[in-house]
Amino acid sequence: MHIAIAGNIGSGKTSLAALLAKHYGWQAHFEEIDNNPYLSDFYEDMKRWSFNLQVYFLNSRFSQIMKIRESKKTVVQDRTIYEDAYIFATNLFDMGLMSDRDFRTYLSLFELMTRLIQPPDLLIYLRASVPTLFRQIGLRGRSYEAGIRLDYLSSLNEKYEAWMLNYKEGKLLTINVDELDFIKDPQALSAIFDKVDAKLHGLFQQKL
Secondary structure, eight states, X not given: OEEEEEEOTTSSHHHHHHHHHHHHTOEEEOOOOTXXXXXXXXXXXXXXXXXXXXXXXXXXXXXXXXXXXXXXSOEEEESOHHHIIIIIIHHHHHTTSSOHHHHHHHHHHHHHHHTTOOOOSEEEEEEOOHHHHHHHHHHHTOGGGTTOOHHXXXXXXXXXXXXXXXXXXXXXXXXXXXXXXXXXXXXXXHHHHHHHHHHHHHHHHHHO
């Protein structure tokens, strides 16, 4: 099975993926951050590097999904290929940080790739307010994220909510990170495991 975690920057996707993998014995696939050759440049000059960054993420995510589908193990993935297009690339275009030409080229690549893949069996959406996101980004202390703007995070949040409102590709579990601090609170994490179990039992029955 393919479990994917969606959410804004700083919502806790990587942490939850690791915790789920440990609890259920799943294989975790994490977003390539440290080896990304464009990320630091992007935060310095978003308009110049937006297209390069998004194509890099698109290619990385597509490669991940192909490996996931070839695997016989249950995999939990940190971020989805759909977020790259529906959230991040669209947001950059709307903010005037990606040209119309680059955006159309990007979308044609995305549409071609998504014809060859299937959506995740279960999508876990981590909903978090901008203050929570900003606080958690500060706590992890990545130097290249120091310049992230509040309006950028807010705009991303709006697009996440719009995407989730219309999400029909598969099972969806929404977790409010403002209310459930699963990193510090064991009871909050246990509550999330219970929610995941409830969703998965339905999935297993469908696949029998």
